[in-house]
Amino acid sequence: MKAIAARRHHRHAPMVLLLLALLMTGGLYAAFAPSAVSAAAPSEDDIAAGRALFIANCATCHGPSAEGRDDVPSLIGVGAASVDFQVGTGRMPMQMDGPQAAAKPPQFDQEQINQLAAYVASLGPGPAVPSAQQVDPALGDAANGGALFRTNCAMCHGAIGAGGALTEGKWAPSLADSTPTQVYTAMVTGPQSMPVFNDANLTPDEKRDIIAFLEEQHRGSPGGITLGSLGPVGEGVWVWIVGMGLLIGASVWIGAKSS
Amino acid sequence: MSNNEKGTDLEPRSSGADVDQAGAAGPERFDNPGLPTHRDRATDRDPAAARRAERTVIVLFALSVLGTIGTVVAYIMVPTGESVENMRLSNLLLGLGLFLSMFGIGAAAVHWAKTLMSDHEQAEDRHPQRGDAETRQAAIAALGAGAEDSGIGRRGVLKGAVVSAVALAPLSVAVPLVGELGGDWNVSKFRHTLWERGRRLTRDPSGDPIRAADVTIGSVFHVIPEGLREGDHADHWIEEKAKAVVLMVRLDPADLTEAEDRRDWSYEGIVAYSKICTHVGCPVALYEQQTHHLLCPCHQSTFDISDGAKVVFGPAKRALPQLPITVDDEGYLVAQDDFNEPIGPSYWERLK
Numbered sequence: 001m002k003a004i005a006a007r008r009h010h011r012h013a014p015m016v017l018l019l020l021a022l023l024m025t026g027g028l029y030a031a032f033a034p035s036a037v038s039a040a041a042p043s044e045d046d047i048a049a050g051r052a053l054f055i056a057n058c059a060t061c062h063g064p065s066a067e068g069r070d071d072v073p074s075l076i077g078v079g080a081a082s083v084d085f086q087v088g089t090g091r092m093p094m095q096m097d098g099p100q101a102a103a104k105p106p107q108f109d110q111e112q113i114n115q116l117a118a119y120v121a122s123l124g125p126g127p128a129v130p131s132a133q134q135v136d137p138a139l140g141d142a143a144n145g146g147a148l149f150r151t152n153c154a155m156c157h158g159a160i161g162a163g164g165a166l167t168e169g170k171w172a173p174s175l176a177d178s179t180p181t182q183v184y185t186a187m188v189t190g191p192q193s194m195p196v197f198n199d200a201n202l203t204p205d206e207k208r209d210i211i212a213f214l215e216e217q218h219r220g221s222p223g224g225i226t227l228g229s230l231g232p233v234g235e236g237v238w239v240w241i242v243g244m245g246l247l248i249g250a251s252v253w254i255g256a257k258s259s
Numbered sequence: 260m261s262n263n264e265k266g267t268d269l270e271p272r273s274s275g276a277d278v279d280q281a282g283a284a285g286p287e288r289f290d291n292p293g294l295p296t297h298r299d300r301a302t303d304r305d306p307a308a309a310r311r312a313e314r315t316v317i318v319l320f321a322l323s324v325l326g327t328i329g330t331v332v333a334y335i336m337v338p339t340g341e342s343v344e345n346m347r348l349s350n351l352l353l354g355l356g357l358f359l360s361m362f363g364i365g366a367a368a369v370h371w372a373k374t375l376m377s378d379h380e381q382a383e384d385r386h387p388q389r390g391d392a393e394t395r396q397a398a399i400a401a402l403g404a405g406a407e408d409s410g411i412g413r414r415g416v417l418k419g420a421v422v423s424a425v426a427l428a429p430l431s432v433a434v435p436l437v438g439e440l441g442g443d444w445n446v447s448k449f450r451h452t453l454w455e456r457g458r459r460l461t462r463d464p465s466g467d468p469i470r471a472a473d474v475t476i477g478s479v480f481h482v483i484p485e486g487l488r489e490g491d492h493a494d495h496w497i498e499e500k501a502k503a504v505v506l507m508v509r510l511d512p513a514d515l516t517e518a519e520d521r522r523d524w525s526y527e528g529i530v531a532y533s534k535i536c537t538h539v540g541c542p543v544a545l546y547e548q549q550t551h552h553l554l555c556p557c558h559q560s561t562f563d564i565s566d567g568a569k570v571v572f573g574p575a576k577r578a579l580p581q582l583p584i585t586v587d588d589e590g591y592l593v594a595q596d597d598f599n600e601p602i603g604p605s606y607w608e609r610l611k
Contacts, residue, residue: 147464148464151463151464151481152479152481155542155544155545155556156544156545164556166545166547166554167547167550167552167554167559167561167572170547172545190477190478190548192549193547193548193549193550194548195477195478195508195546195548196476196477196478196479196548197478197479198473198475198478200469200470200472200473200474201462201473201474201479201480219342219343219344220343220344220347221343221347222343222346222350223350224347224350224351224354253369254369257300257373257378258300258301258302258373258374258378259300259301
């Protein structure tokens with residue numbers, strides 16, 4: 001220490017201090033800055049394995065280099081998030097042509113999905129799969145998420161995400177079984193009929209608030225039977241058929257003569 | 260249910276082909292068929308059945324008592340609390356208890372009346388309503404004496420005073436009631452929204468301004484005017500919001516069909532339309548990014564955003580009004596002007 005103390009007035013001391021400070025700032029930033037890509041960066045092997053999977057399972061429609069063709073979108077630049085959503089929910093590979101690709105049990109395990117995602121991400125820059133922290137509902141503000149959900153999502157997905165009908169056989173799916181990551185990747189990629197909600201429209205924090213709001217809905221309704229949470233139509237049908245039926249039954253019972 | 264004995268004379272007339280003939284030669288007046296023959300119930304014939312019915316009634320009343328006790332116990336023991344589970348349990352127990360306590364009494368009373376109380380039909384003839392001549396004479400005399408005593412026939416001014424007072428009194432209620440109807444008849448407000456030249460487009464609900472570069476292809480922004488809650492309209496900002504809400508999307512300019520006179524209303528494929536349906540004013544916001552169709556959830560009116568938001572399906576008959584937009588010096592999206600027509604559904608003064 002004495003040696004350092006003795007040289008603290010050396011003419012190179014400010015320079016050395018500045019370098020040290022810069023190094024420390026850079027090091028700290030590298031250590032703590034939120035990283036856009038998911039935890040483990042994909043290796044060359046992953047990309048190669050993903051390409052093999054792609055050629056075997058996806059290239060029939062999307063083309064051997066994922067360039068797409070008429071009515072089949074190009075996958076260049078859709079990003080890993082899109083693959084994680086479409087393949088992770090079983091929507092791709094698509095089971096059949098129709099108004100909308102339906103969700104089904106995923107055809108690949110998570111490792112294969114990650115490899116496919118790595119390959120598609122390597123084709124062009126696109127949204128990445130969010131980190132666990134970015135989608136942790138415990139870190140979100142459910143009340144703000146509710147306000148955002150009502151403005152941006154509720155018109156299609158319903159007030160609590162129970163889903164709803166669109167035009168010509170298309171529909172907005174229920175979000176009850178969607179994982180936080182799927183909700184996030186759907187927002188950044190805008191699958192099928194859904195518009196894109198990029199980070200300027202809904203910031204990553206706001207996306208997490210929406211995830212927290214949806215997580216709250218899993219605790220159920222304080223009022224008892226939800227009747228599918230479809231709103232006045234479902235509840236009206238219930239009241240008219242079951243409620244009126246019970247009332248008519250009671251009137252008939254009161255009016256009938258005892259045997 | 261057999262009332263054949265007494266109804267026999269009706270039978271040929273109501274049956275089949277000779278209805279016309281029977282109708283022509285119908286009797287002056289139908290005979291009173293009388294009551295159907297009384298039929299004893301099981302509880303009238305069998306004392307065991309009566310005891311059973313009595314027990315059922317007692318059980319139903321006891322159920323009601325249990326329900327009442329249950330409601331009180333649930334109210335004390337299961338507070339609504341903070342969590343959803345707690346509220347659900349409390350609601351469920353209170354509802355079940357209330358249902359049992361009310362339904363038990365009702366069902367017991369009905370069952371009691373139907374099975375145990377006498378069910379012999381009884382007829383009571385109506386009394387004649389007209390009083391006899393003597394009573395009527397006396398009543399008229401009493402009324403006349405009262406009128407004479409009040410002097411209403413002689414004192415003309417008094418008569419005028421009482422009639423005016425009674426006739427005018429309802430005005431004290433009617434005038435304020437009618438005066439408060441509507442309150443605001445300034446219909447021209449519907450013609451204008453907060454949008455004006457240079458007002459920035461901001462995100463709903465945060466109010467952050469939007470850069471044109473932030474609106475990527477396929478994204479949809481729900482937009483409110485900047486400064487919605489400030490200024491003269493701060494007290495009724497929610498009405499202003501209801502008129503001014505806008506949905507903004509960016510399309511590939513190649514997909515966009517624009518009318519000649521609206522070519523400069525969009526900005527590099529970004530178009531903004533009023534979110535209020537021209538049918539009956541629901542917020543239209545179900546945007547399908549692949550078809551560029553905008554669907555109204557109320558009556559399924561569908562608008563084509565890529566082609567001037569024209570109606571492609573449903574009961575709406577006018578396209579959604581377009582908000583002309585551009586960018587300011589800092590790159591934020593701003594309105595060029597207000598909508599060029601009243602937003603929302605047709606109304607009488609709109610004349611269109």
